[in-house]
Amino acid sequence: MKVAKVRSRILRTPADNPLVVGLPKPAATREFVTVEIETDDGVDGIGITFFGGPLTGALKQAVDALGELTLGEDPLRPEAVAAKLRRAAGGAGPGGVFTLALSAIDIALWDIKGKALGQPVSRLVGGYRDRAPTYASGALLRQHPLGYLEEAGPRLVGMGFRQMKTQLGAEPTAAPPSNASASCARVSATTSTSCATSTSSGA
Structure with missing residues (x-):
C-alpha cells in the first residue's frame, strides 16, 4: 500500500x-x-x-x-x-x-x-482506556461579559462537564486583571464548582 x-x-x-x-x-x-x-x-x-x-x-x-x-x-x-x-x-x-x-x-x-x-x-496507539475525561474548552472566552459566563457555566454543567476552561485577561479588549478573579468566582458560584487559576502561553 x-x-x-x-x-x-x-x-x-x-x-x-x-x-x-x-x-x-x-x-x-x-x-x-x-x-x-x-x-x-x-x-x-x-x-x-x-x-x-x-x-x-x-x-x-x-x-x-x-x-x-x-x-x-x-x-x-x-x-x-x-x-x-x-x-x-x-x-x-x-x-x-x-x-x-x-x-x-x-x-x-x-x-x-x-x-x-x-x-x-x-x-x-495503545488502547490504555476505553473512556477518557473531557473538559469544556472554547465556550468561556475572555471577551465574554460576566452575565454571559453566569448563563454558560451552568449549561455546561447540565451537559455533564465536570471541568471547564475559561480565558482571563491577556488581550487589549479584555477586562482588567482585577476582574479576572471576579470572572472565575462568578463561574464558580453559578456552577457550584471550585475555581482554580493557572497561566499558559497558549490560548
Whole structure:
C-alpha cells in the first residue's frame, strides 16, 4: 500500500458555539484546512488542522507541500513518514505552521492505518482506556461579559462537564486583571464548582 493522491481544501464553517449559545457574530466564520490522502488500494484518510485568520492560506500551502513528500510512502508507517517530513522541514520546526500542517497529514495517515487494519486508532496507539475525561474548552472566552459566563457555566454543567476552561485577561479588549478573579468566582458560584487559576502561553 502506497500514498497515491493528496488533496487539501479550506473549509469555512459558521462561527457558532457547539457547546453553548455564544454571543452573536453576524456572518462570522471559522476556517479549517482539511486534507484527504488516498492510497493505491483505494483506502483514504482525512485530517484537519486550524490556524485561523489571514494565514489560513499559508497553512494550506504548507499542507500541500508536506503532502507532496508523502507520495509513494507507506501509510501504515505514520511515524516513519512524520520523521521524513520533519527532516525535510529542517529548521522550520518544531512548532508553528509546520507542526500544524504536519498534524493534518499525521491524522490522515493514522485514519488510513485504522481503516486498513480494521482497528480504532485509539487501540493502535495503545488502547490504555476505553473512556477518557473531557473538559469544556472554547465556550468561556475572555471577551465574554460576566452575565454571559453566569448563563454558560451552568449549561455546561447540565451537559455533564465536570471541568471547564475559561480565558482571563491577556488581550487589549479584555477586562482588567482585577476582574479576572471576579470572572472565575462568578463561574464558580453559578456552577457550584471550585475555581482554580493557572497561566499558559497558549490560548
